[in-house]
Amino acid sequence: GAGNKEKISRVSSQAIIYIVVLGMSVGILAVGLSPVIPIWMQADVEIRKQASIYFAIISAPMVFRASSIICASALRAVKDTRTPMVINLVANVLNVILNYLLIYTAGLGVTGAAIATAASSVIAGGFLFIHMFRKPILNCHFKGLRFDKLVYKETIGIGLPAMATSTTSCLGHVVFASLVSSMGTTVFAAHSIALSAETIFYLPGYGLRSATSTLIGISVGENDKDKFRVVERQSVFLTIGMMTFTGLMLFLFAEPIMAIFTPDAEVIRQGTRVLKLIATSEPLFGLMIVSEGIYYGLGKTKITFIVETIGSWGIRILFTVICVKILHTTLFEVWICMFADNAFRALAMAIPLFSGRDVKYFESRRKGML
Structure with a gap:
């Protein structure tokens, strides 16, 4: 930029x-x-x-x-x-x-x-x-x-927290999957298929996150604060709108989608139930991923790392352990933990942006480039 x-x-x-x-x-x-x-x-x-x-x-x-x-x-x-x-x-x-x-x-x-x-x-x-x-x-x-020491220093400053975020997320998914797999083959099959089905519906959101991150970074490079605000607002509205639509489609067609992947009636039943649950969180999920894109574009990767760590390990995994190992609940309750994680991360990242800190982050990134 x-x-x-x-x-x-x-x-x-x-x-x-x-x-x-x-x-x-x-x-x-x-x-x-x-x-x-x-x-x-x-x-x-x-x-x-x-x-x-x-x-x-x-x-x-x-x-x-x-x-x-x-x-x-x-x-x-x-x-x-x-x-x-x-x-x-x-x-x-x-x-x-x-x-x-x-x-x-x-x-x-x-x-x-x-x-x-x-x-x-x-x-x-x-x-x-x-x-x-x-x-x-x-x-x-x-x-x-x-x-190049100068490039390396800047890369580490931005990239290391981003890498830590991805590592924390991946390890969290491994532990989460491990906990669900201990609930039995049928439950794990329903869980895995439902996750695969959900992926189809939220992938466009990740595409918008990449575009948002790029455009935010360019606006920072150009020192165009007005462009930054326009990109920020429009990206959020577009992503939430799109994810609301895909969430509605996922809710309405959850059972037929599960039936595409498996003929097992019990797997379809459990998968349909959790898909309908998570479909209602898609707008929040959209807010979360587009907020991540904004933070990445601003170079504020430490914030995403902190929020990811608290959400993944302090909410999703902690409460899943309680549900699986102590309360011995069903897959539905486990997915409520995932819902809560998504909601927390969405609000924890979006509230600072839309309470005026976004401009401060913009100015801070500009100073870091000079």
């Missing part, structure tokens, strides 16, 4: 180091832990081997997954949102096609599904890296490539 071409080149070139270092380190760690992760999650003994193989295969090309995330962010930061969208769309379509061919035609089952996911990750990460490298405004290069 500020038009600082020299800094753009420095930051984009540093991205190459981040892709290799983070991708390889996380990939090696994930593959190394793949045999024990299903055990930690208390998965049934008969599926642990397949789960381990699946996780190892999808984790192997972690460098390409890191490339996909980092390069897409770099392209969006220079106002190219179309390229990441097209490449990810093609990769997802390829993933679906390969899943069918490898699971059913080749008869590879779970291994085939993992290979399909890994292959699509390689395609997306590879092509996004090529596009980032060829983008003139990014001026990305290998020449004299080494750690």
Whole structure:
């Protein structure tokens, strides 16, 4: 947004180091832990081997997954949102096609599904890296490539809390899934399918979060406070409106959606009940994710980390432990804990923004750039 071409080149070139270092380190760690992760999650003994193989295969090309995330962010930061969208769309379509061919035609089952996911990750990460490298405004290069202390310091200041947020969230989901899996195979099946079904309806919200984060960051770079306020307000209204609509669709068609995934009547019954519950929280969920996008655009990632940690561990997991281990409740009560987590995070992040602190955050970020 500020038009600082020299800094753009420095930051984009540093991205190459981040892709290799983070991708390889996380990939090696994930593959190394793949045999024990299903055990930690208390998965049934008969599926642990397949789960381990699946996780190892999808984790192997972690460098390409890191490339996909980092390069897409770099392209969006220079106002190219179309390229990441097209490449990810093609990769997802390829993933679906390969899943069918490898699971059913080749008869590879779970291994085939993992290979399909890994292959699509390689395609997306590879092509996004090529596009980032060829983008003139990014001026990305290998020449004299080494750690840039100034860029590294700023990246750590913003990126470390963001990484901690993602790590906290992922670990929270693992623990949450582990708690639900201890409730039995039928309950866990209903839980897993319902989560997958819900994902379809909130993915557009995450797309708007990425766009919001990019536009907020650009307005900060341009030092355009009016543009910042317009982007902030319109993003919130658009996201809440869209998530209200998708939540309504999810509520109305919860049972048919569950029936697409499984013929088991009990799984459908339990899944339908929790889907209708969580559908009513979609507007709040939309407020939460768009607020995250605003904070990311402002560089205030520490706030999202604090809220995520309290919501995930202090509300969702704590009360799920009480429900599962002490009260021995049903899946519905467990999803109420998830509902409460979403509501807390939405309000905890949105209230400061709309009580006047957003402008203070804007000005603080501007000072940090100078």
